[in-house]
Amino acid sequence: MKKAEENIFKVFMIIAALIIIGLLLFILGTIILKGVPALSWNMITKLPGGGFYLGREGGVLNAIVGSLYVIAGAVAISIVISLPLVMYINFYLPHKSPLAGIVRFSFDILLGVPSIVYGAFGFALMIFLGMRASLAGGIITVAMLITPIMMRSFDEATKLMPRDLPDSLLSLGSTKYEMIKVIMRQLMPGFVTAALLATGRGIGDAATVLFTAGYTDNLPGSLSQPAATLPLSIFFQLGSPVAEVQNRAYASALILTFLILILSFAARYFSSKFSRNRL
């Protein structure tokens, strides 16, 4: 009887794992099968020319560059907010501080807010500030979307740190700031993971940038100009009645996937250099 229990549970675990792997393979397979034939050098080096969405020549360089600009700005803003906040609630506030609880709870709720709501909120904010759809608007709105993810993942990574480390540093006569500088080395891989999670979420989101970053066939020349993004580019190409353009949407999705892959490898590489002496 115990043996049967064990086996049934094992089967469930294996099925669950297979479903996840299968789903990933299915999505990747679709993108690759439909995308690779449409992928060309032009796709990543050219701007969409006139009639691109109706099947004419061109590429999605506008969206690649725009997406990179938006996510770089958003991640930078998000780190600047999350990092000090996480250090503050973990190392400056007392252990059972109600303020830390309130902060964590607020971010847990913000985590569940749909991205279209951030988009609408960002749009309202921009109207209030008299801004037009622009790179700056996109950056701010995507930063709002990803900061809860960044902050909560930073926070969880920080909680997993060996508790003896802060005490040893303090007992050597470190100030809190000196202590945090050392702790950062220990936490770097966790922080990179958090930043990557946030990047993946932010770079792939369409609803936040729809009203705020706008869309353009050109490269954004300044923060106040609109910027194209890959998710919206995919959306517009999929909306085309021309089958060839629809396939290009899959090629764009492939490009987006590769971008995330490259960013992940690069970030992991640099973080392992930085923290090779971790405990």
Add this chain to the structure above:
Amino acid sequence: MTGTNHKIRIESLNVNIDGQHILKNIDLTIPGREITCVIGPSGCGKSTFLKSLNRMHDENPDVNVSGSIFVDNQDIYDRNINVIDIRKKMGLLAQHPCPLPMSVFDNVAYGPRIHSLDSKKEISKTVEHYLRLAGLWDEVKDKLHSSAAPLSLGQQQRLCLARGLATEPEYILGDEATSSLDPISTKKIEQLFVTLKEEYTIILVTHILRQARRLADYIVFMYLGEIIEAGPADEFFNNPKQQLTKDYIAGSFS
């Protein structure tokens, strides 16, 4: 090392944690340049006592400390005292070795660097000096610039000792500093303490009675947050005055 009247005088020290009275009216004088062992059963407040000596209780708002601790005739709980200076002066060797996430060299150089004790040229001499003092130099001299994490526990603890000594403390506090080590490493650390007492005042918390017998010049016996008996080790072990002490030494409870 300043002055010859190295000593610690504690006056009516009371510590409350979360409303619980952990240390009760401690009055004690700890002699300088000797090894003082604080012994007693688990939960008697030994570690709490040690933490009040380098003001680590400051980090926890649930802990309330009252009374005075005079180190070299200076009350370390005085409002005008900088807690950083106190912690630099009172080097702590914790129960579990915790190397910093840096190379072996940087671990030892950490204290001198943050306290600006040495110039850049001198620092490698300092590191070598303290690693030799901790008896670790020969084992790590070829891997000074690799991580401290792969060292054995015993090596890590000696590294922590070297790191603490490099900060140039005048007192060494040991919180069951050998309890997670193997017998050989324990012996090495104990021998180090005996060497170090010529220059430092050493206060060790231990629950191992035999260790206290081996090392102590002076004994403080605590039970349920109170000092039951304190005195020179010979007197304490050979001629205890309190019944509780006699029972503890005899092993009736531990």
